[in-house]
Amino acid sequence: MSPHNGHPNHEHMPRRGVIATLAMMAAGLCLLFPAGCGNEKALSFRQAQITHIRQSVVKVYVTIQRPDYRMPWQGGRPGGGTGTGFLIAGRRILTNAHIISDASQIQVQKDGDSRLWPARVAAVAHDCDLALLTVDDPVFFESMSHLPIAESMPTLNDEVTVYGYPLGGDRLSITRGVVSRLDYGVYVHSGVDQHLVMQVDAAINPGNSGGPVIFRKQVVGVAFQGLEMAENIGYVIPVPVVRRFLEDMQDDQYHGYPELGALCFSRRNEALMKALQLPATDNGPVVMYVDPYGNAYGRLNARDVLLTIDDHPIQDDGTVLMNGNSVDFHEIIELKQHGTTVRFEVWRDMQRITVEVPLSVPDDPFIFRTRYDQTPECVMMAGLVFTVLTRNHFTLLGRDWSDRYAAQWLYFSQYAKMDNLYKQFDEFVVLSNILPHPVNTHCHGFRHGIVTGANGHPVRNLADLRQALESPTNGFHIIQFAGLQDWMVLPADEVRKAETEIASSYELPDPEAP
Structure with missing residues (x-):
């Protein structure tokens, strides 16, 4: 950006450049003055859409006291922070778990309203960094409207809009960017859980967390983390993870994610293929270890080759094709709920067999997630x-x-x-x-x-x-x-x-x- 707020320096512009610029301005006059080109209705519609979303987005204020692991009998030093949330169906405010974790007080503020409303946690999922808040005073919801959750994700290069309250100001911020990557990665909040992640080239700064990411007037994700030492790279919890969280909460209790517990490696070694006597037409990763606390324990074995999962062919690198995107096969399990099953076709002892794995959420003391909302013993x-x-x-x-x-x-x-x-x-x-x-x-x-x-x-x-x-x-x-x-x-x-x-x-x- 130049010293003149991004505008070109006209002082040294050649004369023919000025003439050319004037000609372009004349030719594009209707772009500068849309009222004369019949675009007033389009602009009015867009403004109405933004207004509708603004009425759904709130700023979240928290007072936080983290536990002191050096002196567990006393709390750590109190602190404060802010984030973003937005209203969804059922008078619930969707936000990030990391915003409200270890919070002793939560307040929310509507756009254009100076009042702070007391809020409380209705549900929290630390494994996918999502939380639901509610406000007990029904007056809070007057003049608000909830945002619809999309059924599917945008595709690469689709433009999305991020709403939030980043640090540095009190007003709602609106930024745009395109979807640049869909990947499977670690969620920083828990430190160990891996889920689907959507990367956008819109900056997501502290305070933006919990804000809605909009595509075609629907929520396609929740802003949740950025990348240090990088500009205009933000990460979004995509709609499949959001919808799964909300479906899990249908009985007003969050169960969490089932853990398959099968560690696999890519089957690209020709010598290994011969040792396993796998037909050349088959693909799939090889199981190298089965977690004793995982759902696969006693059902899958080391040296099993996973050929399909719920009839989806698994490639040698462990990926499957879902909705036109190549994702890790665990993503199919990610979308399932506690109490369901997943079916594998497996190559074992020189034959194809079918293995069904019941899915549950294990009580595993050796998953070293970061802990929140509890005082250490x-x-x-x-x-x-x-x-x-x-x-x-x-x-x-x-x-x-x-x-x-x-x-x-x-x-x-x-x-x-x-x-x-x-x-x-x-x-x-x-x-x-x-x-x-x-x-x-x-x-x-x-x-x-x-x-x-x-x-x-x-x-x-x-x-x-x-x-x-x-x-x-x-x-x-x-x-x-x-x-x-x-x-x-x-x-x-x-x-x-x-x-x-x-x-x-x-x-x-x-x-x-x-």
Whole structure:
């Protein structure tokens, strides 16, 4: 953009350029003055459409207090933020989960209205970064109209419009861009869940999140994340993910996404094809690992070749063709709900077989999603703070990945199931913090370690640790950690004497109080 707000610098324009420009202006006069060209109705219609959408879009204000994983008994520092939402059928406001997560107060504001209306969460889906809000005061919905949700996605190069309240101003922002990519990617909010993503070349900045993305007067997605260090690249939760979330909520309860739990790799190796004796006319990825908590466990096997899914042929790279787009075959499972089934045609032991997999949402403690809206549990003794390892704990390390336990945390969180660690643990208990006191001065080398045993008892979970610490061994508390031969040893009498002093110094609940 030039120093003149994007207009060309006319000072040095050649004379013939000026004449040519005047001629073009004369020829295109009706473009500059649409009223004289019969376009007034078109403009009026478009303005009415924008007005209709503006009446449906709200600004969301939140007060947030994240948990403090170093000191779980107290909340973190309160903060605030803003985002966008929009009204859909049923007097519900659709927005992003990351806007309202850990919020202690939520308010919404209509366009052109200075009043802030108290709102509450009606449903939240952290695995797909969507949430529903509602306002109890029926007056709020007067003069508002809901936006319809489209049945299908736009195609590549279709122009869409993004509405929202990005940071830097209080007024509604309207930007346009084209659909540049449809892909399958990680949703930053949970850190692990992968769903369909629509990329647009319209900037999506903080505050835009939760805003509707419109195509042909219908919502085709929800703006939800941008790309750092890149201009005019925004990401949208596309309409299939939105519709699935709303369908899941039909019984007023969110169940979540079924997890197949089959890790596959591309079958492009000629030697592998011969080893599997797969006919040359067949395609499909090869299963290399089946998650013990996944729906495929006991139904699919390692070295199975997945040929089709619900009659959709699967290519060697694991993609299928859906609505003219090539997407990962998991997208077919993504669209299914808890309690349904998916059917595979599989090449196993030199024959084609059909395998049906019932789909459910597993209770898997080893999916390391970022946690929200819950206070972390902890066990404290002698100023030692023990908690359950979660994805949130990685923020304790900050940028200091030189911590010797960082690699251990990463290994345990990523390979708990593949390396059978889950057989020894229900969850991983870590020493997340040490409140300095003379009784624990020698313990700092164990900070961030993963507990495997205490006082002669194995520690599978936090409850095991709590119970084990009630019974010292020969007058000492002895705690073992993964990967270390040294034990942490604390005299039980000194620990008992120090508890009240530590509680007073750090404003903890008095352990001797009734």
